[in-house]
Amino acid sequence: MITVTIDGKKPPITYPKIKTVLQLLNNLHLRVNDALIIRDGELLTPDRHLWPGDQVTVRMVVSRG
């Protein structure tokens, strides 16, 4: 199970089956450079693996005006 928080929104979303950052992006309909994907204070490229128990933060990069 992977826990994903998008722009601080609560509650976080959980994904039982996602294995890579790319799968997560696809699931959220995001392109590679639409958001920062952060785990343990580290930025992840799309090819990185995600593991059960991971807490991932998605930070959208588009400014909101």
Added chain:
Amino acid sequence: MKCKRCGELAAVKLPSHHAGFCPTCFEGFFKKQVETAVRRHGMIGRDEKVLVAVSGGKDSLALMRVLTDLGHVVEGLHVHLGIPDSSDPVAERTRAFCAANGLTLHVLHTAEHGLAVPDVKDAVRRPVCAVCGKIKRHYFNRFAYENGFAALATGHNLDDETARLFANVLRWDPAYLGTQGPTLPGEGKFVRKIKPLYRLTEFETAAYCFLKGIDHWKAACPYSGGASFTGHKKLIADLEDRSPGQKTAFYEAFLAQGRPHFAGASRGEGQDTLYACAQCGFPSSGEVCGVCRVREQVAAHKARREAV
């Protein structure tokens, strides 16, 4: 994925540059892009002082940081708009960031000049953002001019610039196309306007801020009707996704091939000659400039309200 420069684990993937970078090499890449922009477009001369327009968002804070790291003499100006629950925390956060980074920040309160934005909103019929933008541009330029800055730098990035260019092209607006670009030379009481981040995308700036620990203000202004050009940005992002590099190519080719054709285009009947505003002395197409007119409207509106 490995870093293109050093082979370590990459933190950032940039399809547009066919590259991935580790945090250290990404910062090098980021600085290099700014350096190139500054050099190619004559943005900052030797020993020139630069004023950065600091909104408190990620682009302006990243801009302050990177210009300073590149050895430029930079000070920031934050324009406090007097909007309840928004302006104070933004100014506070911006102040804290600058203090922690050893950067000089000036704060100008529009309320002290009779232009608190909530009052402006009540007094004018036009959308408040158009007027607010005008007020901010006026004070950024005026502050730069009156305090001996050679240039005013804003945090516009490649996404902002291509979206604006796309909008200008859709309307084939000659005056806008003739002056759009990373550097607008100074003239009279207009200081030079520069956009040192124009080669970097929103994603790259966000990644830079994250990696440098820049804690920017994320909440939108309560009066915001949403970011500008959101639809255009989406279209261009789709194009970029299908053929990486298109965004930069579109913009750079415009600068090289398109813009020269629009140089000196007229802004329209009676709009090209500038006079000194009778009240503030700054350039204006009429006798009194737009900002001074709004100030009068605000004062008149207040007087009317107090009379009833």
